[in-house]
Amino acid sequence: MQWKVKFFDYPLQFNAHEEEYIEIIRGVLSRGAFILGEDLEKFEGKFAEFVGSKFAVGVSCCTDAMLLSLYAAGVGPGDEVISVSHTFVATIEVIKFLGAKTVFVDIADDHNMDVDLVESAITPRTKAIIPVHLNGRICSKMDKLAALAEKYNLAVIEDAAQALGATYRGKDAGTFGLSGCFSFYPAKLLGTFGDAGAVVTDDEAFAEKVRMLRNHGRGKGTDINLWGLNCRMDNLHAAILDFKLPGLGDRIKRRREIAASYHNGLSGIKELRLPPPPVEDDGHYDVFQNYEIEAERRDELMSYLRENGVEVVVQWGGKGVHQFKALGLDGFNLPRTEFFFKKALLLPLYPELGDEQVLYVVQKIREFYG
Numbered sequence: 301m302q303w304k305v306k307f308f309d310y311p312l313q314f315n316a317h318e319e320e321y322i323e324i325i326r327g328v329l330s331r332g333a334f335i336l337g338e339d340l341e342k343f344e345g346k347f348a349e350f351v352g353s354k355f356a357v358g359v360s361c362c363t364d365a366m367l368l369s370l371y372a373a374g375v376g377p378g379d380e381v382i383s384v385s386h387t388f389v390a391t392i393e394v395i396k397f398l399g400a401k402t403v404f405v406d407i408a409d410d411h412n413m414d415v416d417l418v419e420s421a422i423t424p425r426t427k428a429i430i431p432v433h434l435n436g437r438i439c440s441k442m443d444k445l446a447a448l449a450e451k452y453n454l455a456v457i458e459d460a461a462q463a464l465g466a467t468y469r470g471k472d473a474g475t476f477g478l479s480g481c482f483s484f485y486p487a488k489l490l491g492t493f494g495d496a497g498a499v500v501t502d503d504e505a506f507a508e509k510v511r512m513l514r515n516h517g518r519g520k521g522t523d524i525n526l527w528g529l530n531c532r533m534d535n536l537h538a539a540i541l542d543f544k545l546p547g548l549g550d551r552i553k554r555r556r557e558i559a560a561s562y563h564n565g566l567s568g569i570k571e572l573r574l575p576p577p578p579v580e581d582d583g584h585y586d587v588f589q590n591y592e593i594e595a596e597r598r599d600e601l602m603s604y605l606r607e608n609g610v611e612v613v614v615q616w617g618g619k620g621v622h623q624f625k626a627l628g629l630d631g632f633n634l635p636r637t638e639f640f641f642k643k644a645l646l647l648p649l650y651p652e653l654g655d656e657q658v659l660y661v662v663q664k665i666r667e668f669y670g
């Protein structure tokens with residue numbers, strides 16, 4: 301299919317700075333410094349500063365960022381972790397692999413964790429909470445969640461894979477709890493040419509533990525201080541991310557511009573429910589990792605758009621994590637999550653998208669609903 305509007309366009313990102321990327325890669329290769337080097341430390345320092353955290357630890361992906369965070373927070377067999385089913389399976393698989401149990405709460409109007417449901421889900425076995433900031437918007441009521449965590453002595457590990465640069469009441473995604481976990485997967489707000497991730501925290505001892513865990517339990521020398529894994533971020537990725545980080549603010553602005561165009565173009569179609577527009581008077585600075593609408597006759601709309609060259613996507617195949625039978629997580633009553641997945645559709649949104657392409661998408665949606 302020759303798309304008129306692709307869902308994501310990786311070559312466009314590379315082509316825009318081809319010479320610089322080749323130079324960066326040449327630099328790392330010619331120095332022969334691939335693992336745990338200067339490039340990684342430099343990026344970690346700048347990344348921590350960008351997010352507003354004291355420490356950042358570069359790891360292999362956001363999944364590992366969450367795995368190591370939960371482990372470092374002491375989560376293990378028999379513990380419970382509260383999270384949402386409206387997320388990528390990564391958030392939940394790490395809980396499973398530590399031998400702990402996921403307790404799901406349903407989503408609120410903003411499609412993120414309904415914080416008002418959390419207190420009644422806490423039991424004596426609860427050890428941690430993972431709120432997920434989906435589509436670039438921080439889960440509302442994070443201040444209430446932080447207060448609950450303090451009251452019950454629980455660790456908050458934020459899944460901020462989709463929310464780098466987002467703020468809520470002036471505070472950055474990833475800075476509300478014990479740790480924030482980020483993804484640099486290619487399609488993410490700050491993407492590299494492969495997999496990478498980071499943990500941010502203000503807790504020095506926790507940062508040091510995650511740093512050792514990502515490197516086979518080693519500290520500075522060759523001594524093994526604890527059981528660990530290999531979850532390091534390569535210097536190649538660190539150097540690329542370091543180059544891209546200063547441009548992130550502008551790329552987020554462009555995302556917000558596109559979101560505003562979608563909002564203006566699609567407002568008034570009664571069969572659609574749109575995400576909140578990019579205003580700031582509601583306390584949110586939304587970075588629009590995705591533009592996810594809820595649509596009546598969603599599957600028909602999807603076919604119509606795809607036939608007309610617009611590559612739209614249903615996130616995660618249209619299922620909450622608890623709905624994947626093979627995972628054995630059924631038995632939860634999450635009506636809002638399940639209802640949302642029946643209607644949700646992602647429209648293309650990335651900084652390289654042209655205004656005329658956005659208008660084309662709007663025009664085709666308007667045409668569909670007549």
Ligand SMILES: Cc1ncc(COP(=O)(O)O)c(C=O)c1O
Nearest residue numbers: 361362363388390461483485497
């Ligand atoms: C909400 C969410 N959490 C976690 C992840 C996992 O990130 P990674 O691929 O870097 O492990 C993703 C990636 O798609 C995600 O969207």
